[in-house]
Amino acid sequence: MGRDNQTLLRKFHEAKWDEQIIYEMSVPGERGIIPPNADHNILSESDLKLENIPSSLRRKELPNLPEVGQMRVNRHYMRLSQETLGVDVAIDIGEGTCTMKYSPKVQERMMLNHKIADIHPLQDPSTLQGILKIYYETERYLKSISGMDVFSFQPGAGSHAVFTNASIVRKYFRAKEDYKRDTIVTTVFSHPSNAGGPATAGFKVVDLMYDDELGYPSLDAFKSALNERTAAIFLTNPEDTGIFNKNIKDYVDAAHAVGALAVYDQANVNGIMGITRAREVGFDLIHYNLHKTFSSPHGGMGPGCGALGARDYLKPFLPVPHVEYDGEKYYLDYDYPDSIGKVRSFYGNAPIVLRAYMWLRSLGPEGVREAAKCAVLNNQYMVNKVSDIRGVTIYFGKDRKRIEQCRYSWEQMYKETGLGTEDILKRMVDYGLPHYWMSHHPYYVPEPFTLEPTESFSKDDIDEFVAILEKMSDECYNNPEIVRSAPHNAPCHGVKNYYETEPTKVIFSWKQYLKDRKIE
């Protein structure tokens, strides 16, 4: 029983319920909740009567909701949850660039506390002193980690923070009446949002390929991209490859030399927090993904928080409001005449800030540094083990250390067996691993996969994960049919990756499904 201590492999089979879609479970008239009628006093005094709602706003017919009782609803979702794999039940080392660390459950408990769950951002700030203090204190810690002078927690995600930073850059140069700076410079291994965010804010984008030896663009190539039209550089470091550009200051200096600003994408700062700071390198703007590095469960598109850090000369352009403290009370400061405005309602995703606060408080300065060191150590161990697996190659910067993650390639195995990264992706489910992240698009590394063990996973977790990769490589070479027909131990088989290849075939709603299948 249990895991085989020699091979580190375990017998696994995912639950299979053949569960229906909840609409198919609907029984006319069945109810989960029967709400009581409103109190007589409310009914007699309230204006909120149906006939007071203009007919143009009223539904012509009742919404098409499934009619299912509570017990069946509960069972339905419990079954679905058993049919999924994720960080809480599996070794989720595969999500490189996403920093899937363990987020302590006590944070969830606190978040559900009524003192947090039941407050509303429209309450008077005098009744929100607790959460405002948490904002203020979290900002203080992040300022210390980054060296930046001020933070905004308003952006709801990393890409959103990049867009916000680009908006600040735009406003900064407009304020200086410098209208010719219409271009930003980034690199192909920086997160794609570093091109996409500024493009959305109206900038032209100049991209840089990597140097094969360095793994990132050479300084000469970088300088050739800079000129009097450059508004800013947007760089990720370490980049997707996991390679850290230790000469990053030269790049920032080169940008400043042409009058451009320097923006640091530190969404994933897990390998360098507490070790190197954006301020000393000279960056003007940064962002941290609190939902990655600073511990919040994430995925499924949110919620998140792209904490945006700026130097003091850019503070006037930040989104409003900003949490301040006058020595007695915390308050929301809207007095930013040059602000780019709001980029999100209220002041960001408070639960994410709360989790980051708890995580930082529990670790302290030394703990944060220790977490980064562990993340790097884990990755060094993992890179060494994975690079020994048959069919795996690490491209670019051949002998350069990877920091907290690494992008690998199955290209050699693909050439030799015809089986590549998507085949492995399907097979790994049979061993109880949920998924791994291949790469951002386009694939500069062929047959890619990107692993990031973070500080949370133990040596034993890494060994098990690597043993599974080894086993799958061996299968590709010696028993390819089992890989080709995988997954075998999962509720679904032979799922085609339609979303990637044929987005027109994806059905997003029940209504669309009925229409598509011509079901009356």
Add this chain to the structure above:
Amino acid sequence: MKIGFIINPFAGIGGKVALKGSDGEQIQELALSLGALKEASSKASIVLEHVLDYAERVHFLTASGEMGEDLLREMGFDYEVVHHIAKEKSSYLDTVTAAQEILGRGADLLVFAGGDGTARDLYGAIRASMPVLGIPAGVKIHSAVYANSLSGAGSALAQYLNDNAQDIVLADVMDIDEEMFRKGMVVAKRYGQMRIPKYERFMQRPKATSVYQPEDLYGIYHELQERIDALPENTLYVWGTGGTIHHVMSLMNIESSLLGVDITERGQTLLLDATERQLLDFLPKRNTKLILSVIGGQGHILGRGNAQISPDVIRAIGVDNIWIVSTMSKIMDLDKHILHVDTPDKDLNRLISGYRRVITGWQKELICQVVD
């Protein structure tokens, strides 16, 4: 297992000398006289390397000499010549006859190296009577009977030798009319269907009749249009050769030649397919922009297939007035993502080399190294 094996030795030779095809003896001779090399055999050898380990499982049926025999002998495979080339130089009739012989002798699969023209010849010879696997060696690869790459073809063949392909499916034989193509018109046509092993990931995508992502070309078109709109109306534009530029010009509703150099002003074509002399006559005293694209697979921007744009022409226009355009995917496929400049003028080559901006989309540029 009996596997048919045919190389069209002339496949691909039209490409590097910008003839955009290799069908017909006249074109082949023209290509050879222009210095083209036969590469189909070396491409086929890359594929066969994938199955060296399974050599004992295969008995090849092939045609004599450079149509298969030479390569199989060199690589040490077991083979039998089922068709002897009659003339000194093989023709499409040899392909047809060899294929019919291979079919008649009950081969399991026919592997062939060629382009769309070769696939059409084979379709004419054997229709869908036996499974085939195409090695992409030609200039035009639109047909779905081809593997998506040489290594893809190798993997597919290796897999076939292992599992004997349970699933056989029909795949389109496509081609464009080369005669029309050389005149600047792209007419794609489905000629028929042949049977292929169902190895989706190794084979050319069924609908891949275009090598361009439309959104890439739209981006380049919008970027160029914006730049042109921002310049004085009397600016002269010299458009280089190749499909990217031709497609962008057609999006702009400007008449253009596919393989020639065209001159335009105010959205109107002044001269189609200009010679060097004509270019030099047009240029003096005018603001001019030169728009160049990148040759796929090789990375040349100057010195391949655009000799009209001579060093004198480039100097007259000015190196700073060059706009380079390319889809991102084309650059990703280049070795080390390096562009090449190879005009007869070494000093000019030096002047153009270094880091240059390549327009890859609307408001998008990529810094690329240009090497002389």
